[in-house]
Amino acid sequence: MSSRPTLAAVAARAGVSPSTASLAFADSPRVAPATRERVLAAAAELGYAGPDPLAASLRRGRSGVVGAFIGERLLYAFRDPVALQLLDGISEVLSAHDVGLLLLAGDVGRPSTSQIARIPLDAAIFATCGLEDDPALGQLRARGVPIVAVEGPAFEGVAMIDIDDRGGTRELARHLYDLGHRRVEVVAMPLRLDGTRGPVTPQRRARAHYRDVRHRIEGVEDVFGPVPIYETSSNAVDEGAAAARLLLDLPAAQRPTAIIAQSDVLAAGVLRAAAELGLRVPDDLSVGGFDGADLHWLAPARLTTVVQPSEEKGRAAARAAMELVAGGDPADVLLPVALRIGTTSGRAPSSDRSARW
């Protein structure tokens, strides 16, 4: 009664060897049906619930757990609908493999390295955080844990899942250009997680941590050349609104006629600020986003945005992880994006056609 029964106890009771009992639980075809029954019956009598996952894991060399690095506190990270979809995609694939999804949330000043040392991981997915200077990266590599990077930087031996951030933004920028916009401004997601917000200097930009952020800037520049960039300190609606209030509270002639937000969440903030300032969208201001998130509370407006397959991105990441665990060498993935034109983009105000900064 003290401790749980072991496989050996069950085997003894069923009158077979432990190896046979193990085979029985593994549903191996090499064990006779009658024997299996006997083992299962013995297990039932003893209240044995199946092989201990820990022991099995040790023997197999796999824990059945894949870690997803979130980088921020869950609370903030999941305000971003894209992060959620990503995780949902990951979860879907892992579940199908009976593999668990472990969340590794960053906490301020608390690198997750001590957790990594203690928690058995079969693979790690850098889901929503850059990894260039993450100490966890070194730890994991030293441990031989396979790594998948979602929109992370290329590293040797790290599987990459990417989307066409640059091409997508370029398409969006082109769309706005064709509508006559010449004074555009970018509201960017954080370049690093250090609480900074404000206009982005070249120095700052050179130290950008996140790959997607950089690429989404480059896409705009492909069309417009250098444009002012305003960095937010967090990918949140309020941040987008705060940024836009600064950028838009100017005489019409100095105001941008279009704002390209690097995410739908930021774009939502921009729309809110515009409304507060009495600007009509898209008559006075066009707004573009990125993600294709379903922001129900924007209705009836439909955001012009670049749709990315967030869930598929998650699925691809999880598939790559499973392949790595199995010893394979998954190819890098580049997923396509598509411009979706909504009701928040329109012709530039006529007085502004072809005017530049």
Added chain:
Amino acid sequence: MSSRPTLAAVAARAGVSPSTASLAFADSPRVAPATRERVLAAAAELGYAGPDPLAASLRRGRSGVVGAFIGERLLYAFRDPVALQLLDGISEVLSAHDVGLLLLAGDVGRPSTSQIARIPLDAAIFATCGLEDDPALGQLRARGVPIVAVEGPAFEGVAMIDIDDRGGTRELARHLYDLGHRRVEVVAMPLRLDGTRGPVTPQRRARAHYRDVRHRIEGVEDVFGPVPIYETSSNAVDEGAAAARLLLDLPAAQRPTAIIAQSDVLAAGVLRAAAELGLRVPDDLSVGGFDGADLHWLAPARLTTVVQPSEEKGRAAARAAMELVAGGDPADVLLPVALRIGTTSGRAPSSDRSARW
């Protein structure tokens, strides 16, 4: 070069026994500083990243992983800000213990039992799902995995974390009663996860799966007696709006003067539907919620709601889990809630004072 070095290899290289090497990595005071250095140096030379978590787990009998049962797909579950805060609280405490948080998301028709059998869990927290008929419950108990239930039903040997759902709703109901409301209606969260929506019959109610839902109904009845209840199929804004459209699209004399939504998310939907129908809040309709979530996009309205300490609930659950893992017997927790009066509740329309259904 083929496989990772083991502790034994490091010990050999350092010229000590494996036991001493183990002590060195555990930072035991019983090992001489010089020896520790030697071991660490040997480890560095061999590229040994520390003891294998799996082997350590087996020996210790703990995996360092706690599972949180989510019940729904992540995508839907985390649309609920309360679920997020709860998880954030859990994550915070677990991190502090270097314990990992594993997400067990339910998928339609896919009980997570097969995952449970394969993944080593030190404890399980039923975070956002009832557990009465959950097959996972039996599995876990058979395995001897300690269980914490957040607002779940009382079970022997299961630690309970609860909030005063009934008392809180009662206070809210009292507030509305005092404002003269007599025709109130409840928009309820799902009683079970089976996609049902519509008026709640006594039969349906008797089969309610979720404890908090039941208690939040009882709180209203404590003040108003039996009231009509409309069940939604999911705790989402759209669902709240859909329900409210049905309840409110009536002549003023038949319409409820107040709607008590069982969550802030549902309440947000109710507000939206009211706006669509041209009803002024709180002049024509008062709306109350539950949770105290920050729904920024409701601004400038401030929802009258019952504030619950969601993060603390998560922290308490995680603390209970850690205590159970350590062999303790944590006391059940009942957290207080508080009515927060906002701008969505006001006096009942005068013609309706004291009129009843």
Added chain:
DNA sequence: CGTGGCTGTCGAATCGATTCGACAGTGAGG
């Protein structure tokens, strides 16, 4: 100089399974 008490290191048992190769038994085919 003998002995008691510390400090630091080591042996060996243990955690609970998986799995490979060996082997016994059985039925069929020559």
Added chain:
DNA sequence: CCTCACTGTCGAATCGATTCGACAGCCACG
């Protein structure tokens, strides 16, 4: 009747650490 090919069961090695009690050596004190 002998042998070959299966089928099903078993032994034993292994996965990689942790931990308790034993023990050796050293210093200090009597």
